[in-house]
Structures are given as C-alpha cells and as structure tokens.
Amino acid sequence: xxxxxxxxxxxxxxxxxxxxxxxxxxxxxxxxxxxxxxxxxxxxxxxxxxxxxxxxxxxxxxxxxxxxxxxxxxxxxxxxxxxxxxxxxxxxxxxxxxxxxxxxxxxxxxxxxxxxxxxxxxxxxxxxxxxxxxxxxxxxxxxxxxxxxxxxxxxxxxxxxxxxxxxxxxxxxxxxxxxxxxxxxxxxxxxxxxxxxxxxxxxxxxxxxxxxxxxxxxxxxxxxxxxxxxxxxxxxxxxxxxxxxxxxxxxxxxxxxxxxxxxxxxxxxxxxxxxxxxxxxxxxxxxxxxxxxxxxxxxxxxxxxxxxxxxxxxxxxxxxxxxxxxxxxxxxxxxxxxxxxxxxxxxxxxxxxxxxxxxxxxxxxxxxxxxxxxxxxxxxxxxxxxxxxxxxxxxxxx
Amino acid sequence: xxxxxxxxxxxxxxxxxxxxxxxxxxxxxxxxxxxxxxxxxxxxxxxxxxxxxxxxxxxxxxxxxxxxxxxxxxxxxxxxxxxxxxxxxxxxxxxxxxxxxxxxxxxxxxxxxxxxxxxxxxxxxxxxxxxxxxxxxxxxxxxxxxxxxxxxxxxxxxxxxxxxxxxxxxxxxxxxxxxxxxxxxxxxxxxxxxxxxxxxxxxxxxxxxxxxxxxxxxxxxxxxxxxxxxxxxxxxxxxxxxxxxxxxxxxxxxxxxxxxxxxxxxxxxxxxxxxxxxxxxxxxxxxxxxxxxxxxxxxxxxxxxxxxxxxxxxxxxxxxxxxxxxxxxxxxxxxxxxxxxxxxxxxxxxxxxxxxxxxxxxxxxxxxxxxxxxxxxxxxxxxxxxxxxxxxxxxxxx
Numbered sequence: 001x002x003x004x005x006x007x008x009x010x011x012x013x014x015x016x017x018x019x020x021x022x023x024x025x026x027x028x029x030x031x032x033x034x035x036x037x038x039x040x041x042x043x044x045x046x047x048x049x050x051x052x053x054x055x056x057x058x059x060x061x062x063x064x065x066x067x068x069x070x071x072x073x074x075x076x077x078x079x080x081x082x083x084x085x086x087x088x089x090x091x092x093x094x095x096x097x098x099x100x101x102x103x104x105x106x107x108x109x110x111x112x113x114x115x116x117x118x119x120x121x122x123x124x125x126x127x128x129x130x131x132x133x134x135x136x137x138x139x140x141x142x143x144x145x146x147x148x149x150x151x152x153x154x155x156x157x158x159x160x161x162x163x164x165x166x167x168x169x170x171x172x173x174x175x176x177x178x179x180x181x182x183x184x185x186x187x188x189x190x191x192x193x194x195x196x197x198x199x200x201x202x203x204x205x206x207x208x209x210x211x212x213x214x215x216x217x218x219x220x221x222x223x224x225x226x227x228x229x230x231x232x233x234x235x236x237x238x239x240x241x242x243x244x245x246x247x248x249x250x251x252x253x254x255x256x257x258x259x260x261x262x263x264x265x266x267x268x269x270x271x272x273x274x275x276x277x278x279x280x281x282x283x284x285x286x287x288x289x290x291x292x293x294x295x296x297x298x299x300x301x302x303x304x305x306x307x308x309x310x311x312x313x314x315x316x317x318x319x320x321x322x323x324x325x326x327x328x329x330x331x332x333x334x335x336x337x338x339x340x341x342x343x344x345x346x347x348x349x350x351x352x353x354x355x356x357x358x359x360x361x362x363x364x365x366x367x368x369x370x371x372x373x374x375x376x377x378x379x380x381x382x383x384x385x386x387x388x389x390x391x392x393x394x395x396x397x398x
Numbered sequence: 399x400x401x402x403x404x405x406x407x408x409x410x411x412x413x414x415x416x417x418x419x420x421x422x423x424x425x426x427x428x429x430x431x432x433x434x435x436x437x438x439x440x441x442x443x444x445x446x447x448x449x450x451x452x453x454x455x456x457x458x459x460x461x462x463x464x465x466x467x468x469x470x471x472x473x474x475x476x477x478x479x480x481x482x483x484x485x486x487x488x489x490x491x492x493x494x495x496x497x498x499x500x501x502x503x504x505x506x507x508x509x510x511x512x513x514x515x516x517x518x519x520x521x522x523x524x525x526x527x528x529x530x531x532x533x534x535x536x537x538x539x540x541x542x543x544x545x546x547x548x549x550x551x552x553x554x555x556x557x558x559x560x561x562x563x564x565x566x567x568x569x570x571x572x573x574x575x576x577x578x579x580x581x582x583x584x585x586x587x588x589x590x591x592x593x594x595x596x597x598x599x600x601x602x603x604x605x606x607x608x609x610x611x612x613x614x615x616x617x618x619x620x621x622x623x624x625x626x627x628x629x630x631x632x633x634x635x636x637x638x639x640x641x642x643x644x645x646x647x648x649x650x651x652x653x654x655x656x657x658x659x660x661x662x663x664x665x666x667x668x669x670x671x672x673x674x675x676x677x678x679x680x681x682x683x684x685x686x687x688x689x690x691x692x693x694x695x696x697x698x699x700x701x702x703x704x705x706x707x708x709x710x711x712x713x714x715x716x717x718x719x720x721x722x723x724x725x726x727x728x729x730x731x732x733x734x735x736x737x738x739x740x741x742x743x744x745x746x747x748x749x750x751x752x753x754x755x756x757x758x759x760x761x762x763x764x765x766x767x768x769x770x771x772x773x774x775x776x777x778x779x780x781x782x783x784x785x786x787x788x789x790x791x792x793x794x795x796x
Contacts (some may be wrong), residue, residue, distance in 0.1 A: 058611030110722030136707030152562030
C-alpha cells in the first residue's frame, strides 16, 4: 500500500517546479498522467537531450519517472473535450503555466469544477495572481535575487552570489505538493474539491528566517559572511582546504571544540583561554581558522569527515556532482538510483526522501516517451477504440 | 474552513527544520501544541533573543506563530504518562530529535501506537536511521557541502560557497510536512496510523537535478559558474551592477534579447550577427555582459526590474534583507506581515504561501511564551484541576 494509491493526477506541468511537485505525488503512490503537446512535448525534453534517445533529456528522466505519458492538444476543441472527460475521472489537475493560461482555454477551475465538483485544481506561478510583480516573468535565479538569498550568499568582499542549483524551483515544487496534499485532506472530509495556488516567490521566504532574525538583532551591520556562520556566532565554522578538496566544518559548542582539539592533537590550544568559549573563538576566528586549516590540509576530505563524525563533530566533505552521484549513503538509502530506460539506457533517478512504516516507496518506472501511454490511457480511461485513437492522431488532437 | 482544522498536532520540534514543518501544519489549520522542556524551552528561544521579551527570539517568533505552548518534562514518569494521555487525543506527533531519542524515552512509535492506533508519528533526522552517515551529526551547511550545493555555488576562480540562508533546514522541513500530509490521507482511508521518517540529507538532492543533468551531458568539464547560467547556455545571464546595487538579469530566448536591446536603445547590437542566437551570445558572453553592464549601471535596480518586467524580460533586483522585509509584493500578498506580540512587541511573521479558493489562511496568533497555554491545555484536554496543575508545576513535571 502507498499513501496516495487511490489518487489520479492530470499533470500539465513543465520544466522543474511543476514536474517535481507531480513527481512527489507519484512517488507517494498516485497515478500521474503527464499530458504533453505534440510535436515536442514539454520544454524539459529539449534541455540537455540524451544522445540517441528521442525526446528524452537528463533532467526530464529525473523529474518524470513514475508517470504515464500521453499527448493532447488542449487548443483544439476535440482536445478540450477529451481533457474534460479525463477530469471526470481524476482527483487532481496540476499545472504551472503562466497565470491565466488555463482560464483562456476554458479549462480553468471554474470550468472544471462544473464537470467534477471533487476536482482539486492546483497551479503554481512566478509571483501569484495579484500584487505588483504578478505580471513579471519569473525564473529560479530571479527569485533568488528578490528573496534575499543572493545578497546573503557569497564572499563579503565580492558581489552577491546565487546558489548554483535551482533551489527555488524545487522549494516551491515541494510547497506546491504540500498545498495539494492539504487540499486533499479537506476534500476527503467535505467531498468538495478546491483550488490551490502557490508561487515561486512566495515559497522562497522560509529560508530567510535566519537572516531576517540576524538583521533584526544586528541591524545594518548584517552582511553576507561567505562560508562563515551568518552571525559569526560560531568558530570554527568555515570551508577548510583538505588534501583533495574542501570540508565544511563547525563546532557549535565548547565540548565539540574540545573534541576537535583532541582530534587535531592540539592539547595546548584546547587549554588556551582565548579559545575557551564560542564568543572568544569568534573574536579570534582568523587564528582558529589557521589552526583548523593546518590540520585539515593534511588529510583527505572524506577521511576528515569520518574522523569528525565518529567524534560527534559536525563536518561534511564538499562533494562534487560526481561524488554526490556516487555517494554511498544516498545510494544505500535509495535516494539516487539507476534504472533502465528503454531508449535512454541506464538513467539516474531520485528516490523518495520518506520512509513510511520503515519502507521507502519505490521509484522504478522510467520517464515515458512522448505519447507512450496513449493507447493504454485513451482506451482504458475514455473507452476509445483503436480506430478512434488512430483518427485522433491523424487529426493532430493527440 | 481550513484544510486541517480537524487535526491536532503534538509538536516536540526544535530550531528550524522541525518547527517549520509544524508551523506549516498550523498555517494549514491544524491545532499545534508545542511541548517544551523547562526551564529554557527549545533551543531557538535563545538564538538572537529579543531584548526585554522573556525567552522570545527573532527566529522563534517567526517559526512558532499559530501554536499553543505548554511545558512538559518527558524524562519524568509522570511527564511520560501525561504525554501518553495527549497522544490519545492527537492525530500527529512530530519531532526532530537525534534518531532514537523518543524510543529511549519509551515514547517511540511502537510505544505510542499501542495507545492510539490512529496516531501518525513523524520524525526528521540528519541522515535517516540507517546508512554510513546515520550516526554523524548534521547541520544545514554540512548538508549543503555533502549534497553538492556548495561545489556548484560560487565563483569558478574561488572556493566552493554555501548559500547563506539555511535552505536545507527549510527544504527538509517542507518535505517533512508533505510526508505527514500524505500519511494523513492514508490514515483517512484506512483508519490506521503510521510512522513517517525523513531527513535533511535525503531532502537535499532535488535541486541537484539540474547539475546532475549538466554533469551527465558535459562530463568532467562541468564546474560552478558564479552568477552565470550553470551550463552557460544563456547569455545575457549574470548579476549586473545597477546604480544602487545589483540586478540578476537573463534572456532565455532571442525574442527577449531583442526586447532588451530595444530597452537599452542598442539597435545596432540587436542587428549584430554575433549576438543573433543564444549560442552565439554565449560564445561572446563577456562582450554581452559589458553591453548589459553599460546600461544597468546607469539605473536603480528596482527601476531596471520594472522596465524589464513590463517588457517581459526576466529580471530581479538583488534585494538586501531589509528590502525583502519591506518588499511591496510580499507585503501585499501577506507573505511577510507584522503582528503584535504581547511581550516582544511588533514582530514579523511568515504568511502561508498558499491560497485555497483564493483565500490565504491567516497567520495572526503570535508565538507562545514558555508554558503560556498550560492551564488551557491541561484543563481542557486532560481535564486536570487548577490544584493538579499547580502540583505538576511544583513537582517540575510541567
């Protein structure tokens, strides 16, 4: 049994934000039917395409596993009609088009709830439907700029810096999924569907809690702190060179500082008054960093991490993307796994970051080819014959 | 009506990750009872304390609004007994202690489900219960190091860089909430509670999808790209100086590049062959950046953003924390709002990033003082008399 195995999702999403939300619903057990336009499918199919695998790309295979794939032209009258038939048999419609797109097609929530009063209609946009930025185009990095992530990231002497990965697409994607799941509980109780909206920008502010707190406490003196603690309250806290890369290492209390001194074989430093408290160490942070540097640079990063971890000291190797892909913990926990794709070969997919009663839900169905499940879905769900399906293809409807 | 207004949560969480998850459940309508130890309460109460407001801190007020607050000593026998009585009247127990803590107290899922078979028991740890890192201590920035966020953030010529804000605490916090909501749907159907586990590290990999894809496509040549596009596929794409700070500006297609040229009054550049396509512009990215710099540095950042936004060009002002706090969009949308706190004065809280049927759920109850709702909760839920409550206080149980 999986949490959502009674739920059917019509997935109209594209690129990162929406597909991640729909994939989460699939990992949790829902039947997710991804609906794409011909002839190209959704945009992510053409970002970093996989050689020799038609319309499969490296990001697409990661964000669209565990989904069925069908094609449908929502701009045609017959296409709209077919979509409405699907809506009568679905629980959730999820989309991240520009706000208002589905309304213009006559397929917005007001249209769909007349067909199925139990439907949950979920949309994600850049900024939401109202407010001064609502009509502006959005993008992960733009939201990083606006939300303060950039101004609080990077070296104090350098420019603001964005986080490399599209953290806001995913942050908003999982907020999107959470909003849908809450709506589902309401519908379970009332029998009435509802509309759920969220946006990239509005999902971006949670992480700023720490910076807003620091700003409230310290006022204008607040600035970005590179790899040091935002408030400089801890020392050591930095990215230290190892013999083969870097580690991020910090001690959040005196006991762990003492444990680190033992590990570094620096008994004299452990005794020194000027390093005795967090406050004292923070005042001598450059000296502390030199001491830690002198030790870390002699050892490989994963060895430092192991030694620290076993001594209950907070430390992580700064892993390259290749190392993340091969990380033994992520592999053992099934968070990254390789599955066979019929055209793309062996592909890496994301496993569910949850265990329910100790079991991780499976993720073993590769991303669909464009229209791969047309026959299955149109015949099973809508009862169309082979001849009817062929006709729809010829007419460019599916 | 709010989505979870039939749900009661026992919140044992601390600092950022767990409190964010519990707060999300509260914003969605659940009654969240935060249970804290005497005499200090949870750790976040002492991070950036608010002057003259006893045991209230700037992060605490943001992550614990919309919660009731009670005290309970879970290490005492009478305390465990009282906790079990609460469990009979609750739907969800949520905690982010070190793995195994609740089991050792005799209050793990196996103990609690005997008391209430409908209970959902939710825990979040650093790495999960098994796997090579499971015993290591975790921290937001450590997970940024391990998950590849650091190695893909920062200037290519400089060291790896962590994102300033604790993005992984919040990313894992909202994954935590989503897992609980999925479990709730399963319980709604079966009547049987379940155990949900998640972890910081396992929730951190979604954003790496883009980097893993780039690595798969480009192999060893992949490196961090500062504020440029990770794959250098777009140009312009950078953090450009404005007259009063910076903007992040990008054009993802030729049409928007043309629109930008019009805005910059650079008709000759719009015609130039060597800037005609994304690929061509990427090959001349330094020149493109100079052209954009020359324009942006003449204008204030919010003005550039407005001009671009109105021309459908993706651009955001790099906002300081102070500017985020006063952002007109976030204020209008209720994502940041100021409420009165009885001891801390006016405090800023996070609004829900969802609208259900067009309505944002309210967030208007300030964070509780330590034990503020003891009388209310112990009398209403457990039927204790004033005298009994006083005795529990004297005995150090609550």
